[in-house]
Amino acid sequence: MTTGRNAQRLPGASNQHVLKGIALLKSQRLAVLPIDSYDLDSELSVVDRHEYGGEYDALTFGAWTCHVLANGSGAESDIAFRPHSGRLTLTELGTQLPGIMSLVTEHFSLDRLQWVRIFSLRDGIMAPHVDFLEFSEPGTRLQIPLRTSEESLHSENDIVYHLRRGEVWKIHTTDPHSACSSASTARLSLCLDFSDAEEPVAIRNDVPATEPIRIIERPEATPAELEELIGSGRKLTPATMRSSFRQFATLHFERNAHAAMVFDWYEEAARRTGDVGMVAKAQAFRRYCIEKRTDGEAFDW
Incomplete structure (x- = not known):
């Protein structure tokens, strides 16, 4: 697996500040997938048209939606995350997205995988939040952007950073974190939830990272x-x-x-x-x- 540890120098940014941001960032870039080898455009259009039930509306502002490809029940209306011990079952939406599911099965083991979802964010933002507060043990959450742009950002504590298309990120979910996008085209991020927060997730057939981790420097508020x-x-x-x-x-x-x-x-x-x-x-x-x-x-x- 590949891990990027160098910071991108941004225009007008203090390189020392950016390097400090990487050192403090608890979320980790685990790998980069050869996403260009998958023809996903038509399937991403299916996600764009898919309806969302509004399960997380209290936490989201603008156009944020959640789309379930696989879970424990096989029902795509079953959106709210919860741990389960059952077998991973494709939803009707998941059966319509064979390319995206191939991306999952060719690079990850299904043994501990409990949920496969896609988060869509367009001209919107999430409230800072901590995941898994409801449960006694957190799991491992990975995100892989399938479509994104420079206007799409994540945050963790006081750090803001960008996830590039095809990068596999282990999101540190137990500190306050958020996501936003000012883009008019929806950012689509594949979210994989595995049981067990301590056991590493094996990733197959990744490619070397060619870009450094991007930390966004922001000025102090006056x-x-x-x-x-x-x-x-x-x-x-x-x-x-x-x-x-x-x-x-x-x-x-x-x-x-x-x-x-x-x-x-x-x-x-x-x-x-x-x-x-x-x-x-x-x-x-x-x-x-x-x-x-x-x-x-x-x-x-």
Whole structure:
């Protein structure tokens, strides 16, 4: 397997800062797959047209959707992740995507594989969150972008980075992390969930990495920018709390700030309303996203 350990020097960026970002990044690029050897365009168009049931709407803003190719039940409406001990079963959508499933079976063992999904993100963003809070043991989550662009980014704690097409990334899911894309064409990322967070996932037939890991340097937020964001809380209403959260999450990708700071800003903005109910809602959303969540719990905006 191949692992990139060098940083790309970005225009105007401090190379020392970028190298520090790589050193602190807990997510890992495990390999690069020969994705150009697969003709996936027609299958990606199938995903673009596929309907989504809205299971994760509380955490997503803009056009984020989830599409299930294989799980424990074989039902493509069975979207919400949970560990299972059953056999991996193709959904109806999975049977329509033989090329993508070949990419999975030719490079990964199915022994521990529990879920095969594709995440679509277009002009949207996810709230910073921690995965697997509902479960006693986390699994291993890999993401492989099938279609992406420079406008599509991931974050982990205070680091923002880019996943290139065909790169296999082990996402560190138990620290606050997020994803965003300002592109008008949907970013499509293959998500593979394996049981056991400690056991390495074997990857076959990968190719050498030719590009360094890309860390995105962001400037510090100015006091004026933070005051403008937090001061917008004076206009918040119960009806606009959900839609307004997006601007707080967006600033994390544009300015050097920890993902958890998004909730600090949001709660302080809610305090500017003078409405204790709205403050409680902001605090509850923080708990749901990054602190404590029960199996099957849904957040009601």
